[in-house]
Amino acid sequence: MEENRRGRIALLGLGAALLVLVFVSFLLGRYPVPPGMLLRILLHKLLAGLGSLLSPLVPGAAGWGLGQSWDGSMEAVAWNIRLPRILLSCLVGCCLSVAGASYQGVFQNPMASPDILGATNGAAFGASLAILLGAASQMITLSAFCFSILTVAAAFFVSRLAGGKRVLTLVLAGIMVGSLFSAGTSFVKLVADPSNQLPEITYWLMGSLSGAKWKQVGLAVIPMAAGLLPLLLLRWRVNVLTLGDDEARTMGVNAGRIRLIVILCATLITAASVAVSGMIGWVGLVIPHLSRKLVGNDYRRLTPASMLFGAAFMLAVDDVSRNLLTVEIPIGILTAFVGAPFFIWLITRKGDAF
Amino acid sequence: MKTRSILALLLVFCLALGLGACAKGAQPASTQQPASTKAPEAPAETAAPTEAPAETAAPTEAPAEPAAPETVSFTDDAGRTLELPAKLERIAVTGPMSQIVVFSLAPELLVGVANAWDPGAEGYFDPRYYSLPVLGQLYGGKGELNLEVLLAAGPQAVLDVGEAKKSVAEDLDGLTAQTGIPFLHIDASTGTMAEAYRRLGGLLGLEERAEELASYCEETWARAEAIMAAVGEDRARILYLLGEEGLNVIAAGSYHGEVVDLIGDNLAVLDEPSSKGTGNETDMEQILLWDPDFIIFANGSVADRVGDDPVWQQLRAVREGRYAEAPFGPFNWMGFPPSVQRYLGILWSLKLLYPEQADYDLRAEVERYFELFYHCSLTDEQYGAIVK
Numbered sequence: 132m133e134e135n136r137r138g139r140i141a142l143l144g145l146g147a148a149l150l151v152l153v154f155v156s157f158l159l160g161r162y163p164v165p166p167g168m169l170l171r172i173l174l175h176k177l178l179a180g181l182g183s184l185l186s187p188l189v190p191g192a193a194g195w196g197l198g199q200s201w202d203g204s205m206e207a208v209a210w211n212i213r214l215p216r217i218l219l220s221c222l223v224g225c226c227l228s229v230a231g232a233s234y235q236g237v238f239q240n241p242m243a244s245p246d247i248l249g250a251t252n253g254a255a256f257g258a259s260l261a262i263l264l265g266a267a268s269q270m271i272t273l274s275a276f277c278f279s280i281l282t283v284a285a286a287f288f289v290s291r292l293a294g295g296k297r298v299l300t301l302v303l304a305g306i307m308v309g310s311l312f313s314a315g316t317s318f319v320k321l322v323a324d325p326s327n328q329l330p331e332i333t334y335w336l337m338g339s340l341s342g343a344k345w346k347q348v349g350l351a352v353i354p355m356a357a358g359l360l361p362l363l364l365l366r367w368r369v370n371v372l373t374l375g376d377d378e379a380r381t382m383g384v385n386a387g388r389i390r391l392i393v394i395l396c397a398t399l400i401t402a403a404s405v406a407v408s409g410m411i412g413w414v415g416l417v418i419p420h421l422s423r424k425l426v427g428n429d430y431r432r433l434t435p436a437s438m439l440f441g442a443a444f445m446l447a448v449d450d451v452s453r454n455l456l457t458v459e460i461p462i463g464i465l466t467a468f469v470g471a472p473f474f475i476w477l478i479t480r481k482g483d484a485f
Numbered sequence: 486m487k488t489r490s491i492l493a494l495l496l497v498f499c500l501a502l503g504l505g506a507c508a509k510g511a512q513p514a515s516t517q518q519p520a521s522t523k524a525p526e527a528p529a530e531t532a533a534p535t536e537a538p539a540e541t542a543a544p545t546e547a548p549a550e551p552a553a554p555e556t557v558s559f560t561d562d563a564g565r566t567l568e569l570p571a572k573l574e575r576i577a578v579t580g581p582m583s584q585i586v587v588f589s590l591a592p593e594l595l596v597g598v599a600n601a602w603d604p605g606a607e608g609y610f611d612p613r614y615y616s617l618p619v620l621g622q623l624y625g626g627k628g629e630l631n632l633e634v635l636l637a638a639g640p641q642a643v644l645d646v647g648e649a650k651k652s653v654a655e656d657l658d659g660l661t662a663q664t665g666i667p668f669l670h671i672d673a674s675t676g677t678m679a680e681a682y683r684r685l686g687g688l689l690g691l692e693e694r695a696e697e698l699a700s701y702c703e704e705t706w707a708r709a710e711a712i713m714a715a716v717g718e719d720r721a722r723i724l725y726l727l728g729e730e731g732l733n734v735i736a737a738g739s740y741h742g743e744v745v746d747l748i749g750d751n752l753a754v755l756d757e758p759s760s761k762g763t764g765n766e767t768d769m770e771q772i773l774l775w776d777p778d779f780i781i782f783a784n785g786s787v788a789d790r791v792g793d794d795p796v797w798q799q800l801r802a803v804r805e806g807r808y809a810e811a812p813f814g815p816f817n818w819m820g821f822p823p824s825v826q827r828y829l830g831i832l833w834s835l836k837l838l839y840p841e842q843a844d845y846d847l848r849a850e851v852e853r854y855f856e857l858f859y860h861c862s863l864t865d866e867q868y869g870a871i872v873k
Contacts, residue, residue: 207665458630
C-alpha cells in the first residue's frame with residue numbers, strides 16, 4: 132500500500148517534470164523570440180487550426196485567431212521548428228525507453244536494450260541504402276523503418292528454425308542478423324560518394340533530431356501509438372512474464388503469446404523512433420534502470436514511468452544539443468556521454484544488484 | 486483477460502495497416518487519426534498535435550514580408566519556382582562547395598559559412614570574411630545547421646551550389662516550407678562553372694563580376710586546351726597519386742580525373758574508375774607497370790619520402806626526380822574538394838610539364854586568381870610557401 136502511494140507520487144512528479152520541461156524547451160532556442168510572443172503564436176495557431184476544423188459547422192470559424200503582431204520568422208521558429216522538434220524528441224525518448232524496459236522484462240536481462248533484436252542495425256542499413264540511392268528524407272525514414280522491421284522479422288524467423296530455448300535463440304538470432312546488417316551498412320559506406328553521401332550517412336547514423344518537421348511527427352506518431360498502447364494495456368502481464376513461463380501458466384497467462392505481443396510492440400516503436408531520429412543509444416538501456424530506482428520493478432508503474440522519464444530525458448538532452456553551440460551536436464553523441472558514465476557507475480556500485 | 490490481449494493485438498495490426506496507408510498517401514488528410522490514439526502516452530502534449538497536421542502547409546505562405554518592396558520569381562536548377570526579394574543582400578549557403586563558389590562571387594553577401602575555413606586560409610582571406618560565423622552544414626534534409634541559428638542570421642535566401650542530388654528538390658522544398666526562407670539549388674561542376682557563375686550573377690544582381698569569373702574559367706580552360714594542342718604528340722604520360730602511402734590513383738575518365746586527363750595522358754586506365762575523391766586503390770606493382778614519365782602527388786602524401794625510399798626508387802620518374810607535390814593553399818590545387826581552385830592546378834601543372842608551350846607567368850596568373858576568387862593579394866612569402 133505504502134509502495135503503491137510512493138509509486139503514484141513518483142509518476143505524478145515525473146509527469147509534472149515533463150510538463151515543465153516541455154514549457155521550458157519551448158522558450159529555449161537560438162532565435163530570440165520573447166516568451167509572451169511565443170505563447171501568442173501558439174494560441175493563434177491553435178485557434179486558427181480549431182477554426183479551420185470547425186469551419187464547416189460554425190460559420191466564420193475559419194477566420195479565428197489573434198491579430199498578428201509577429202513576423203514570419205518568429206512564427207516559423209515557434210511553430211515549424213521548435214514545436215515539432217519538442218514533440219518528436221518526447222516521442223522518441225518515450226518509445227526508446229519503454230521499448231528497453233519491455234525487452235528487459237521479456238528477456239529477463241538487465242542488459243537488454245531496444246537494439247537487442249537488431250532493429251537499429253536494420254534501420255541504419257535501410258537509411259544508408261536509401262541515401263546511397265539518392266532518396267529524399269521521407270523515403271530515407273520509410274526505408275529505415277521497413278528494414279528495421281525486416282531485421283527483427285528475420286531474427287524471429289531464424290529463431291523459429293532453431294530449436295532450444297526460445298528466448299535465448301531469439302536474442303542470438305537478433306545479434307547475428309543485426310551484425311549481418313551492420314556489415315551491410317559498412318559496405319554501403321564504402322561505396323558511397325565521400326563528398327556528399329558519406330557525410331550524410333555518417334550524420335544520420337549519429338542520431339539527430341535536427342530538421343524535425345510536422346510531417347515526421349505525423350508519420351511517426353501512428354506506429355508509435357500502435358506500439359505504446361498495447362504495452363500500456365498489457366503492462367501487468369509483463370510482471371507475470373518475469374516470474375517464468377510455468378508460473379505464468381498457473382496464473383492463466385499465455386506467456387508465449389504475451390511475449391510475442393510485447394516484442395512486436397517494442398519492435399514497432401523502436402523502428403519508428405530510429406527511423407525518424409537515427410541511432411540514439413543508451414536511452415533505452417539507462418532510463419528503464421533509472422525508472423526502476425524510482426518506482427520499483429512493478430511494470431504496472433515501471434512502464435508509464437519509463438515513458439515519462441524517457442520523454443523528459445530526451446527532451447532535456449535535445450535542448451542541450453540545439454542550444455549549447457551554434458552548430459548542432461548530434462543527440463546520439465550526447466546521450467552516450469550521459470549514458471556511459473551512468474552505466475559504469477551502475478555496474479561498479481556495491482550492493483543492491485539489478 | 487484473453488479478449489483484452491487479443492484486442493491489443495488487433496489494435497496493433499489495424500494501426501500498422503493505417504501506417505502503411507498513410508505512408509503511401511499524402512500526410513495531412515489522414516493524420517487526424519493519431520490524435521485520438523495518442524492521448525494516453527503523452528499527457529504533456531495536450532491539444533497541440535490535434536491541430537498540427539492541418540497546419541503543416543499553411544503557415545509559410547501567409548506571412549510574406551509586408552515590408553519587402555517587391556519580389557521576383559526565380560526558377561532554380563532543380564526546376565522549382567520561388568519568390569525572392571528583388572535585391573538579395575544577405576545569403577547563406579548549405580555546404581562547402583556552395584561556400585567556395587558564393588564566396589568567390591559575393592563574399593560581402595554571406596551572413597555565415599557552412600564550415601569553418603581551413604586554418605590555412607587565415608593568412609589569405611580578409612579577416613572579416615575569414616571570421617564569418619559558422620552556421621553548420623546540411624546533409625539532405627537534416628544536418629548540423631541549426632535552423633534557428635540560420636533564421637537569426639537573417640538570410641533572404643539560402644543557396645545550394647554543386648552537383649544536384651536526386652532528392653534535392655524535395656529536401657529544399659521541405660526546408661523552404663519549414664523556415665519560410667527560399668532555399669535554391671544551382672548546378673555546378675568544373676565543366677559548367679562558368680554557367681553557374683552567370684546564373685548566380687543574375688540571381689544576385691552581380692552580372693558584371695560573375696561575367697569576369699565566368700570568362701576567367703572559360704579562358705583558362707581554352708588556354709589549357711590550346712597548350713595541349715601545341716604539345717600534340719608529346720603529351721606527358723602521368724599519374725596523380727594520393728593517399729597516405731601514395732597508393733591511390735585518380736583514374737582516367739573519372740569525375741575527379743578531369744584535370745589530370747586534360748594535362749597529359751593519364752596512365753591509370755581502369756575498368757571501374759571510382760568517382761570518389763580518394764580515387765581507386767592500386768599497388769606498387771601496378772605503378773611500376775604503368776612506368777609514368779611524371780608523377781604528381783597530392784599534398785600530405787609521400788612526395789617528401791619517395792626520394793630515399795628503395796621501393797619508390799624503382800620508378801624511373803622518381804629516380805630522375807620527375808615528380809612533384811600538388812600545391813596547397815588554401816585548398817588543394819589539384820582539386821579536392823572539386824571546385825574552382827582546379828584552374829590553379831591546371832595552370833601550375835601545365836607550366837611544370839610543358840614549360841615551353843605554357844608561356845605565361847605562373848606567378849602573375851596565380852595572383853590574378855587569388856584576387857578574383859579569394860579577394861586578396863598574394864605576398865611573395867605566401868606564393869613561395871605554396872609553389873615550391
